[in-house]
Amino acid sequence: MVRIGVIGTKWGLMHVGAFRAAGAELTALCGRSPDNTREVAAREGIPLATTDVRELCAAVDAVVVASPDSLHAAHVETALESGRAVLCEKPLTRTAAEARTLLARARTATRPSAVNFPYRMLPPLRGLKAWLAERPVRHLVLTLRNGFVADDGTTSGPLLGASGDWGGVSHVLDAALWLAGASPVWVQASLSGRPVHTAALHVGLSSGAVLVLTHAASPEPGIHGGWTLLGRGWEAGFSGGYVPSRGGWCVSPVRGFEHGEWRDVAPGVEPRPGEREPWAQAHVEVARRFLGLLRGEARDGLATLEDGATVQDILAAAMTSEQEGRRVHLEPRPGA
Template identity: 25%
Template sequence: MDRGGDGIGIGIIGYGIMGERLLRAALGPGASSVRVCGVWDPSPAAMARLAESFPEIARFDGVAPLIETCACVYVAAPPASHLDHARAALAAGKALFCEKPLAVDVGQARAFVRDADAAGMRAAVNFPFASSPAVDQLEAWMADGTVGRLREADIEVGFAAWPRPWQEDAAAWLDRRLQGGFTREVLSHFLFLAGRLLGPATLGPASVRYPVDGASERAVAAELACGTLPVRVNGRVGETEKADTNALTLHGENGTIRLRDWSIAERLVDGAWREAEGALPQEEARPITLARQLEKVSAMTRGAPHGLASLAEALAVQELVEAILASGDEARG
């Protein structure tokens, strides 16, 4: 059980990039609604890194005792292990906050969502756009007439190389077709956002290129319809010098707005992009967004309304991602 104290107790499974980011956010000044009960990772190197950086954080020698200790399980392990940990949380009656996707296999993800819904599980998936101040700005512009009636939208992502430099330690799965690739890792966030802002998506024509034998995709193009709104999707590796660049652009009768590089909301004024007042680069925006996510995790764990990405939303994104990637099956060597 949760051993009490201030805030909802969270146990972290997986101490890679995302596990460390959430831990730092939970220890920050903006996250008093949660506390970290402890961390487990199967890698001795990861646990040694945790001990060096945060010796005050409990380190567990297995998943079961960690789950027993906390009220909410945060799963930040590689995707192939998500489902096992999520089912363990479900069996223990704990709340679940999981990185996407829920499972590598879509059918198994569907089955888990059915079981979780039937059990009334308190669960959500970590799509940070659910708590992004930049997304709040887009919604405000959509509501106040800045854009007017929407006509179309574009999603574009680009990378100098894949994986990105800060993910090289995870290349063993991030650049493999079973679990990895930028469509699952990055594009999925923008597909979630499009669904939130524009409505559920259906997939039209799509293409994927797999030029490197055994590796993940290097180019994706797809046409979606969010309701009746056409949405063009493009992703490329190797056609930009930037490690990571991205944008969701909304074109309306009265104007054009976009979210770029994860955290900058902009509108097109006299042919030039103008940032929203107070816009922050991702390095500064991330801890604010994660702190807001953690407030919602606390609400979710307590059974209160929260606004995090639901299991159903995450499943819809996964189904869309896998359908896009399947369009490239004929190109797989």
């Protein structure tokens, strides 16, 4: 049985449950507070509780990095240097520069790595991805209302906030690129707020498609997004997000219009009694595929570190575009 170590005693618990459900052995837990880490490890039945990342790495086969976002880069690098497979919570890093450093290190690593982007595992999106296999995407139009990013009214501090991705925009960008099957080549953006709480992004893709994303933060809890994808003679769409009043993630059925009629593309998901909440189940699917990756199986949608770095490239380009008032062209990374 694969031995898993988790760095992070808060969101890391989502991964503890997910990997257990996927059949892994949870061997070690790492946190910043010795007392809290011991308490959480005892409650979860995890043998080793430590504040030393290297001690955790020595006790496991694979590492899940779910520490505070500002520590992701250092913890992923330590895991790779220790010769361990690593799954990093999004965002991979807070900056594009950090991501480039990690990619260079990962290219010499002997064990696989991945980034946790659970949107890819939600059944409606997987159904849509399959439907798109023979339907090239020409345009994507996305709207996102995010209740997890607050405008504090200050004029200082990082544009991208503490998370480095406006509190979850990385999820949406990665899912859009994955659905389109293309990489970004240019970005033009208009941003406001510190951290960014309203944004309009246009992202040109290698396929010739254009991704249009509008984002707005609000004090209302939860997340809601609307997705429309357009191709030659067809369109498809859905909506959904985290709905606190309904106890979790709700995504509508995906509907498509083609040959003069609307049709069902993929069923939706919502919390149901006796079933694992959809977002939690998506994490189980990530865990299963990561364990499969360790056995030499295909990724089956599991995001790479390259994917995580690509998202940070877009966000960095968006900031440059806002600050300089121009379209920013993305340069291919060495080895990409």
